[in-house]
Amino acid sequence: MDVTQATGSSRFRRVHEVITPWIGSHPDSVAVEDSRHRLTYQDLDEAVQAAARQLRELGVRPGDRVLLVAENCAALAVLVLAASACDAWAVVANARLSPREIDNFIAHSGARRVLYAADVSPEALAHAQRAGAATRAWLHVGELAVGPLNECAVPEPVSHDAGGQVAAMIYTSGTSGRPKGVMLTHAGLLHIATLSRRLRGMGPGDRIYGVLPMAHVVGLSSQLVGSLFCGCTLQLAPRYAPEATAAALREGTTVLLGVPAMFAKLLEWCARTQTSLAGHSLRIIGTAGSPLTMDLKQAAEAAFGLPLQNGYGLTEMSPTVAQTLLDAPRQDCSVGPPVPGVEIRIVDPSGNDVASGNVGELWVRGPNIMKGYYRDEALTRAAINAEGWFNTGDMARQDSDGALFIVGRTKELIIRSGFNVYPVEVEQVLNGHPAIVQSAVVGRAADGNEEVIAFVELAAGVSVDRDELDAYLRQRLSPYKVPTEVRAMAQLPAAPTGKLLKHEIKRLAEKAPDVQQRLI
Structure with missing residues (x-):
């Protein structure tokens, strides 16, 4: 039943x-x-x-x-x-x-x-x-x-x-x-808890590896309430470590959910330590929280022998808005169709719906929407209109099959020499380079224009030459999208979930590199 x-x-x-x-x-x-x-x-x-x-x-x-x-x-x-x-x-x-x-x-x-x-x-x-x-x-x-x-x-x-x-x-x-x-x-x-059963088929036989912090919405909602709603076993870990995750997978874990950076670091650790992920009991691996790249998706799927599910949500939506379906694995990096109960609109700057397949700002509403921002009625009214639509601030498009693609943040859009540069597109190319574990791209004002600034986290013991990196980027990006500056860091600023802190990275871009950063 x-x-x-x-x-x-x-x-x-x-x-x-x-x-x-x-x-x-x-x-x-x-x-x-x-x-x-x-x-x-x-x-x-x-x-x-x-x-x-x-x-x-x-x-x-x-x-x-x-x-x-x-x-x-x-x-x-x-x-x-x-x-x-x-x-x-x-x-x-x-x-x-x-x-x-x-x-x-x-x-x-x-x-x-x-x-x-x-x-x-x-x-x-x-x-x-x-x-x-x-x-x-x-x-x-x-x-x-x-x-x-x-x-x-x-x-x-x-x-x-x-x-x-x-x-x-x-x-x-x-x-x-x-x-x-x-x-x-x-x-x-x-409402989100019901989706754990309805879309993921979770039940008493499942063992969930709970490393996403409960101080953040996915850890609290999907991980804690969702697991208990379905009668699962939730194995809680205080913080993420690749070796601990690999050990948990050998102990009968059936569901592993995380942000892309977690999977990237796990695969990098496995390659460095020559650890195989074969022999696991997993039936679902899934990611959300930041953009997924095709290179990471393919690498994870090869390592686990499973489709890497993808999803999209926001704290204000408790959090799920869209999710790929287990019975319809995707060959792209879509976040899947809207989940049951959630409605979406993709609109232009005037609030009018854009044509199908075009990029616009994503609005959402549903039974999982927040009550509001505590002690800030003005901010709540600015985020949720009279019809109950929440302005996500994300740019998206929807394919004819209903699948959503998140293009980037409205506020993160970089306008370089009159051309729009979506950071996520540049990050996806950077993350595809074999020396780069993850990256973050931000804009920086420069003489009435904006420059594209990239921060990268390199694999352990690996370096990359700027000329070689430029050649790699120019083969895959328009010239105006190629970063003006690339800085390497041992570890990019991130929340406990692994989600990169773009506002901190943007502040770093405004300053000259310090000892923790070096120009490539």
């Missing part, structure tokens, strides 16, 4: 309820595990209920925000679900953020309590010590540090309706670098 029929999202008002069917049918199946804890669905239910009681004892009320400073671990999964059971908002912050960033999140969210996974992450421990947090024991998941009560916190209104009640708030800077608190509803997260 289809799980979406037996446990359809309409049965649930809150995300913690997704484990309920499995407590009855698969109580002894492992739900969540990390390097120290292994919780069955029965254990997880007990841990969530006990944590919810403790949160209430700590003064957490319905409508309060609970900030969770952690990296992926079983305790974090329990606390996210426990916040749901309290009708509080889970605000997950990656422990590797700076004290300034954590303090900004605490102040902006008006968190009633801040909890720290101090025995899992040394960075979380440092934040906890700075805050004077006290350690407490939590059932099935060990100790967590609890910050002082914010007696000035004001609870937000609570809605019985899943579409009106916020389940989680994710802070995102997007391409602008300005942090925004994205309010995600229970209905939105539950």
